[in-house]
Amino acid sequence: MLPQAASFLFALFFLALFAPANANYKLPKLEIFSAVSFPRLDLRPQASGFSFDLEVALPPATSALEPLATVPIACSVYAGPGGECAAGMVATAVTYEDCGNTFDVCRCTDANMTMDTVVDRLGRVPVGLRRFLGTVLVLGGKTQAYTNLSTGDVHFFGQCAMETWIHEAAHALDYAIETAPLSNSVGWEKATLRDSCVPDNYSLTNQVEDFAQMAVIKTYMLLHSGNLPPGFEAACMENQLAFLNALPVFNPLTLFGNTCAISAVPDAR
Template sequence: MLFSSAFLVTLLGIAGVQADLKDKLAYPNGLHDKVDAGIIQHTNPEQHNIKKWNNGLIPSGCKVRFTELGINPQNTEVYNVTYAHGCLQPWIFCRANNSPVDIKTMASLFGRIPLHMRALVRHPISVPDDSCSALAYTDRGDIVFKGNCKTPSVWIHETGHQMDAMLKPNDAESGSQAWKTALSKDSCVPDSYANVNAVEDFAQVTVIALYKVITGSIPKPSVPGCFSNQLNTILNKYRAKYLIYGGICEGKVPPSRFVRKDAQDRVALEEEDKNKTVACGVKFEVD
């Protein structure tokens, strides 16, 4: 599946974003078609166990996300997904009943991401939509996939936003002087998604950085080395801790507190929404 033509859906809490970072793209026809097959070929999903909740409860973070999107929390499903290695605590996944992405696919795609990247995500969430788009709530750790998002690079991209922000979006690496310097030294960014702003650029370069760790190389860009400073900045800072597979569980974002699906729990919603910041949203259109 080929994805192209990204546009910004939401940017809250990030002021003065810059559009069109560069006039050259490393992959003018889009990055995802270049990397998804290689990621699938060279990774295996971490073995995992899935257990559905049947107690009428839901994490408050999921309830807020669904409520924001106009989805009745009673028409949703909650699952514990426990991966075999590195972390005894399960991740709590949430999905709307009619989401086009089933829980087995969600758990499998998430399980292709290295453990310490996964640990930065609180709740993976899936909801229906006509096409694939995604949001990263970088002060909470939630990643929301709208529509038929079944390609690993999209999941890596959204997890990359969490690696960028580390729950502190105002101090994100993509806003640092180091990232600005890397951008200034390079003549291109990966693709049109990356060209929206530095936040999206960081997430797309993260996809390529992980691809390089997985396969040992990157897809041939339009101009050799045109984004090497961005790529090396991520590899130098994050490779050893976040991009290498294996390890033990540490720093896992804890789940939000549990509330009843059918309760009008305004306290929980207001508490969850307090000072909320959404890092970004990108729509992935199918050619």
């Protein structure tokens, strides 16, 4: 279980870096703006990184866009000289057919991903996970992403693959109840202690990252009739899978339920 101070700092600010979205991409080292160290998992990684692509398997969602006259404060604080977006920033309210709630998307004018790409990938995040996301910021530079666990706001840099979008949405789900994150629960800690493996090298970073990577694996399984990605086995991580299976959000009727009105899971932001 993460120390209380570590959990608090994680909830304030979290940064996870990602490599380009191509075959056999690897997730580089976790970076956080804190001197607190988080316990690394002493388990066997099944792969160096994920080589599958979820984008084709995940269905798109029809969307409606409305330009915002003013850039939300959640975005504007990162704009300007020395900020994450030194160029101009444009804000858009995006509404999807499967969820009446709008998502504020702020795109830096020098961002690598086009607005069409951003709207498409955000819409492919299953609604059961997407509902936990806050404001989405899209920026230029090296491919990486991080989630502010206090707000669910996600910052995407470069060209982030669907696996990254699912990973970050899983962080938002994890900390939906900020005082009781799922990855800091007794159940998740026991699951990692009883198992002998994790999905990949990045999962070893700590149990927070492992939860997010396992959520990517679970999403893959639900899209492929319960099958794991090629080269992965379930037995060595069966307790982690069982923990996710017990979460209402990973019921297929919830995850792909075509609605944000889900009473069996915590309220989204």
